[in-house]
Amino acid sequence: MNRVVILGLALLFIAGGAAWYTGVFGGSTARIDVALTLYDTNASGNADLIRERIGEQATIWRWDRNDDGTEDIVAYDGSVSPEGQMSASGAVTAWDFGADGILDSGTVPAALQELMRSPGYATAVEAAGAGNVELVDSSLRAFVDTLRKGYDEWRLSGFQLPILGAKLPDADRLLPGARRAYRFGIHQGFDMYPGHVGVPTGYGAPVIAVKTGTVVRADTDYVEVTAEQYEEAITISQEAGTTPEAQLDLLRGRQVWVDHGNGIISRYAHLSGIAPEIVMGGTVNAGTVIAFVGNSGMESASRGGNSGAHLHFELRIDGRYLGEGMSPDEIRLLAGPLLGAGE
Ligand SMILES: [Zn+2]
Incomplete structure (x- = not known):
């Protein structure tokens, strides 16, 4: 772009x-x-x-x-x-x-x-x-x-949140920068959990493109991680004292990434499914349904359940995540207007 x-x-x-x-x-x-x-x-x-x-x-x-x-x-x-x-x-x-x-x-x-x-x-x-x-x-x-x-x-103009009518998550632990002790790492996105963003976001809820862009990743043939793969990712992270990129990617489950040009990419993770018209290299319009909320990559999914479903959403700017190095208050001040979510 x-x-x-x-x-x-x-x-x-x-x-x-x-x-x-x-x-x-x-x-x-x-x-x-x-x-x-x-x-x-x-x-x-x-x-x-x-x-x-x-x-x-x-x-x-x-x-x-x-x-x-x-x-x-x-x-x-x-x-x-x-x-x-x-x-x-x-x-x-x-x-x-x-x-x-x-x-x-x-x-x-x-x-x-x-x-x-x-x-x-x-x-x-x-x-x-x-x-x-x-x-x-x-x-x-x-x-x-x-x-x-x-x-x-x-x-950075013209973005919206990936769930129609949603607000920013109401808890700091659902924001970028929060600790993720289970994988010895730091959260890089916004966790849109049911009960925390003002609108229903349970398993199967539609996820929309936050701005017009090009699909640069769509895990259409995703296979759920096994309990063994999940445990291994956690063990490797524990030994490293952080979550290495390969393990982090596995733990994000089924994903769609959209490139908005000028160094900005949105990532949608833990998806339960991807909309049929979403293909690699295709264009998506702002507000189009691209995928559905799920729990892929989470421990519950690796054991065959569907509890814990939520959308994990990241906005990457020049390879860094939105909110990196910022306090929760600073993130809310920046991301609220940016994502059209008030404050
Ligand atoms: Zn998350």
Whole structure:
């Protein structure tokens, strides 16, 4: 989903002059000059932020927020003075570039979008050369914080809880970060137990997609764990003093994972069944029934029973779980509005 395809740093090293293009700002043919400035905002040795000044018209910021060599584009519309003075007042909008151009243009002015789609712009970027590396000062650090906040707000918008009409679980032990003594580990999700989320969530209750996305895991041919497999997973966890990933995965039972793009994946676990139309690689719409509550992977299921059924739901952000390192109060403050569950 995150089709962040940038022109490529290699292109930035092609030396050359300026390019010409039919201006959308002036309505006549104008020359575009692109000037690049590179910043290493986290002192990693790599430039993770590139300021791209497009003539006198706009400033684009290309930002590699994970420092993984792939730039997630975030645009910042035009609030840098000719002297390079930055203002944090401009609207920060995350952009997602693909082969078709700007995929999510947010509030980026139409004229700027048009400019960036023009062939003359690409030529001008190629012509800009490698760019200068400049020191990072406190105003730039504040700017990166603004970018990060804007990007997170954008990519974390539009989610809901996986049970229709539910609230967040009313007990702290059902939240991420709670201890799970039986497996010597820490809980990474929200346990939607009957009697704790405001609506019925017993065995067989429907589970919905928390946002539109792509199915990246669907255990459609799941076979329930045996009592021996369950005991072994617990023994291994006890010896490790934590729950290793393989054992944790077994204990989550039948699962569906949905990729929402931009590093965000939702996981639904302990399912009793998966909706027939759910297939690997398929698209699911927000609110669609994707599966049914169960107790798969739990001790009760390994012994043939169906007690203890509940939905275990995780929201993964860049490989970490929502709520990691936070107190229950902090989790409620963050997750309530995020998941449309009030506070
Ligand atoms: Zn759980």
